[in-house]
Every structure is written in C-alpha cells, then in structure tokens.
Amino acid sequence: MRERSLPLEHYIDVVKEILRRKRTRPVMIDKEGYVETGLEVFNGLEAIGTRLIPVAEDESELSVEVPIEQLGFYDNVIGDSTRVYTDLLELLERDVPTPLLRIKNLSSNTVTVWAKLEWYHPLSLSIKDRIAWYMVKRAREYGLLQAERIYEATSTNTGLGIVGIANYLGLKTRVYLPITAQHCVDYLFKALGSEVVRVPTQLTVEAVKKVIEDAKRDNAYTLNQFENDNNFIVHLKYTAKEIGYQLRKMGRRPRAIVSGLGTSGHISALAVYFKSMYGDVKVYGVQPSKDSFIPGLRRVETGMKWLGYADLDGVTDVSLEEAFNTVIHLARKEGLLIGLSGGAAVYAAKKLIEAGAIDGDVVIVIPDHGMKYIELFEYLIEKCVEEPGGARE
The missing domain is CATH 3.90.1530 (Conserved hypothetical protein from pyrococcus furiosus pfu- 392566-001, ParB domain)
Known part of the structure; x- marks a missing residue:
C-alpha cells in the first residue's frame, strides 16, 4: 500500500x-x-x-x-529481550518500552505512583530522542530531507537527539540555543561536531523564525519540533501505548497522568490516548509558576500547537525551587536523580494526591536525568536546600 x-x-x-x-x-x-x-x-x-x-x-x-x-x-511497543541491534536507527525504534517504576514514597493504600523513566534513550538521555528520531525518519520517508545540513532551535535535549542521528547519517548540524540554556551544553554540542548559535531569547520557540530564515538562506533543513506533527504522533504511537501496555500486563489501568508542558507533544498525545481508550482518566499538565524558569517547561500562554487536542483536567504551577527540592528529596529517598522538569511533575502529582484530586494508578512522565543540570544544581543547592523547609534528608 x-x-x-x-x-x-x-x-x-x-x-x-x-x-x-x-x-x-x-x-x-x-x-x-x-x-x-x-x-x-x-x-x-x-x-x-x-x-x-x-x-x-x-x-x-x-x-x-x-x-x-x-x-x-501492541506489536511496536513489545521490545526484544536480547537488546541487540544492527544500527543506531534500529536501536532508537526497537529499544522499547522504557521502564515504568513504582515510587514507594508517593504510593499508599489508595494510590500507586509510577514513574515513566524517559532517560532510557541513548542520545539525549531524554524523551526527546523519540521526536528527534521520528521527525528525521518521516522527513526521509517523504523525501523532504534533501539538504546536507539540519538547523534546529533547542534548549538541549531535542538538539542532542537530532545531532546524534545526523552524525550517523553523515549530515551537518547547527543548533540554536536560548540564553537560558546552561553554558555547559555548548561543549556537548561542539564535542559532537555541531555548530552552536546562541540567540538572545528566553524561550527556545522564540528562535524558530530566525532558524527558518537561516535554513532557507543556507539551503538547510529545519525539523521544527514546535510545529512538526510527528512530535505528537510519535508519543501517540509509542510513549502512551507503552504506558498502557505496561499497566495492562500488570492487570492495572491508569487513573491519572501527570506531565510537564513543553512543546505539548507528549502530554497532548497522552491525553488523547488515555481519554479515548479509557474515558475516565485524568490528565494534568505542569508549568513553571509566573516569573520562574524550569528547563524544558513553559507556560500555556506562550502557545502550544497540540494542546487543543488534550482536554486537560488542570494545569499546576510549580516554582523552580519547588521542582529542585523535589529532585533532591527523590534522590535521597528513592535513589533517583531526575531532571528539573521531572521534579516539577512529581511535585505537582504529590500536591494533587494530597488534595484528593487523583488516586489509584498514577503515572508521572520523567523526561530526563538530572546529570545534565549540574550547573544549575550548584546554584540551587545553596539557595533551596539549605532554606527552611528544604529537603535536607
């Protein structure tokens, strides 16, 4: 066909x-x-x-x-137990599902909290490998990727995924980083052979217009994660279905999903999938509180392409300090060092549970690992953890 x-x-x-x-x-x-x-x-x-x-x-x-x-x-989300792959693209497609881990300190007699650990991807150690792979895959299948260079606006993770795939395919890359991205990530991209351009914007999405103009001028191709529908589709096809399949194998069904708002690709796909499949699943978004910055997250009013499909049950504001203290608490209680957007999602889930808004099996999407945020941790460890009420366990 x-x-x-x-x-x-x-x-x-x-x-x-x-x-x-x-x-x-x-x-x-x-x-x-x-x-x-x-x-x-x-x-x-x-x-x-x-x-x-x-x-x-x-x-x-x-x-x-x-x-x-x-x-x-369900065939595409049932992985091979041997985990042997002939090339990078096969690894990106077939090394599924990512783990679903019970969080003991948030679980009780009335609620079981599961963390979807999305740092189990090889290039960016984040959920963004999914969209990087699928956007490139579809562009190649449709004959759109004819240029020898890819330009992309990124805060870090999507760029790492795209650069890794481009290197494998023999393509050159240029990434556009906002001023809010950590300075240390420049070295990661340069080590991978990518050109780095710093743009004077707070949000990655604000650099898209410049990227498109530069790509047109230089005969390069831009995937544009903020408008590319494959960002949504890959999470419908994989991320959401994996969670449903994993819970089903345990004889469970989700009652609530909690996830951060970034491009809106994965939370919108999760909402469409679970609300359609089960009907009564609650889906909550997480955004930075006003005047707060959390890497990978942004506020609803900044505009998100797929959020109109989602029918969210609510959006919770979380400050950077609350997200960081949750990261530290989880690391010291569960042994998991998660990223700050994951910390925000865990904090929001905890508040929703305490308010009685959600119960049963609750899934929290953890987009990435905390190791990439060492530069921020150095600043926040003094500011947050040592303050009264901080996580000093």
Whole structure:
C-alpha cells in the first residue's frame, strides 16, 4: 500500500474514535496501491501504530469493523529481550518500552505512583530522542530531507537527539540555543561536531523564525519540533501505548497522568490516548509558576500547537525551587536523580494526591536525568536546600 498523508487535524477525530471503540473500518485501495476510500482511517491507523491495516475488496465490506488488537496494535511497543541491534536507527525504534517504576514514597493504600523513566534513550538521555528520531525518519520517508545540513532551535535535549542521528547519517548540524540554556551544553554540542548559535531569547520557540530564515538562506533543513506533527504522533504511537501496555500486563489501568508542558507533544498525545481508550482518566499538565524558569517547561500562554487536542483536567504551577527540592528529596529517598522538569511533575502529582484530586494508578512522565543540570544544581543547592523547609534528608 502507498501512503497519502493528511494533516493531523483532518484525522485526529478518527484517531480518537478508533481508540475509543478499539475497532476500525477497513480501507479500499486503487490499482496503483493508493488509498481510494478511508484515507482518514489509514492515517489514523498509521498514527496509532497498528502493524496491519485492513483492506476491503469492495464497498460492501467497508462497514465491517476489525478489532485493533487483531491488527498488531501492541506489536511496536513489545521490545526484544536480547537488546541487540544492527544500527543506531534500529536501536532508537526497537529499544522499547522504557521502564515504568513504582515510587514507594508517593504510593499508599489508595494510590500507586509510577514513574515513566524517559532517560532510557541513548542520545539525549531524554524523551526527546523519540521526536528527534521520528521527525528525521518521516522527513526521509517523504523525501523532504534533501539538504546536507539540519538547523534546529533547542534548549538541549531535542538538539542532542537530532545531532546524534545526523552524525550517523553523515549530515551537518547547527543548533540554536536560548540564553537560558546552561553554558555547559555548548561543549556537548561542539564535542559532537555541531555548530552552536546562541540567540538572545528566553524561550527556545522564540528562535524558530530566525532558524527558518537561516535554513532557507543556507539551503538547510529545519525539523521544527514546535510545529512538526510527528512530535505528537510519535508519543501517540509509542510513549502512551507503552504506558498502557505496561499497566495492562500488570492487570492495572491508569487513573491519572501527570506531565510537564513543553512543546505539548507528549502530554497532548497522552491525553488523547488515555481519554479515548479509557474515558475516565485524568490528565494534568505542569508549568513553571509566573516569573520562574524550569528547563524544558513553559507556560500555556506562550502557545502550544497540540494542546487543543488534550482536554486537560488542570494545569499546576510549580516554582523552580519547588521542582529542585523535589529532585533532591527523590534522590535521597528513592535513589533517583531526575531532571528539573521531572521534579516539577512529581511535585505537582504529590500536591494533587494530597488534595484528593487523583488516586489509584498514577503515572508521572520523567523526561530526563538530572546529570545534565549540574550547573544549575550548584546554584540551587545553596539557595533551596539549605532554606527552611528544604529537603535536607
């Protein structure tokens, strides 16, 4: 079958309906192998990652519905226990799922908290490897990546993923970093052979216009994580489905998801997936409090492409100090040194649990490890942890 791709907004409602019903209608193809009837269904099934797509031989069969599990719905999130891969791209695609870990100090008789540990990716040690890989993969499949250079605005993690993949493919890269990105990350990118441009902006998204203009001038290609629908689709196809599959294998189902707001790709995909599949799952976003900066997070009012699909149950404000103290507390109680956006998500989940807003099985997305934030830790360890009420355990 040959694919004809539609914009996401043309088939997002079909995605929700397929997930809600857990069944799908078939499509019809023409003599050349292109989808003739049911293009929205075709795109929807591709987006949720079924291994097979049902094809009708005549119009009378278009009303027949097929359970998505019969189409290999979970096949792409069931990893290989040997974990042996022939190349980097295969590693990025097939080394799934990332771990789901019970957090004992947040769990009780009424709530079990699970951390989705997204630093189990090889390039950026973060969830951003998923979008870097999938954006590049789709660009190559559609013949869009003809240039020898990729330009991208990034605060760190997406850039590390893109640079790693580009190096493997023999492409040059230039990353545009905002002034809020730690100075030490410049050395990481330079060590990887990437050109680094510092832009006078607070938020990464504010540099996108310059990146696009420079890419056009230099005949380079920009993936643009803030507008590229593959940012949303990869989390629908993998991140959300992995969580659902992992809980299902334990005989559990999610009651709530808590995750940070950045580009909005992964939280929006999680919301679409779980609200469609289960109906009663609560999804809460986490953003920096006003006048606070947390790497990887931003506020709703800065504009996020996919948030309109999400139907969030609420958004919790968290300060940098609250996020950092939670990172330290979790490290000293659970042995996990997580990143600051993960610390913000854990803090928000704790507050929601204490308020009685969520119970049962709660999943918190932890985007990355804390090791990359040593530069900030040096500053915050004095400012936050030593203050009254800080985490001094």
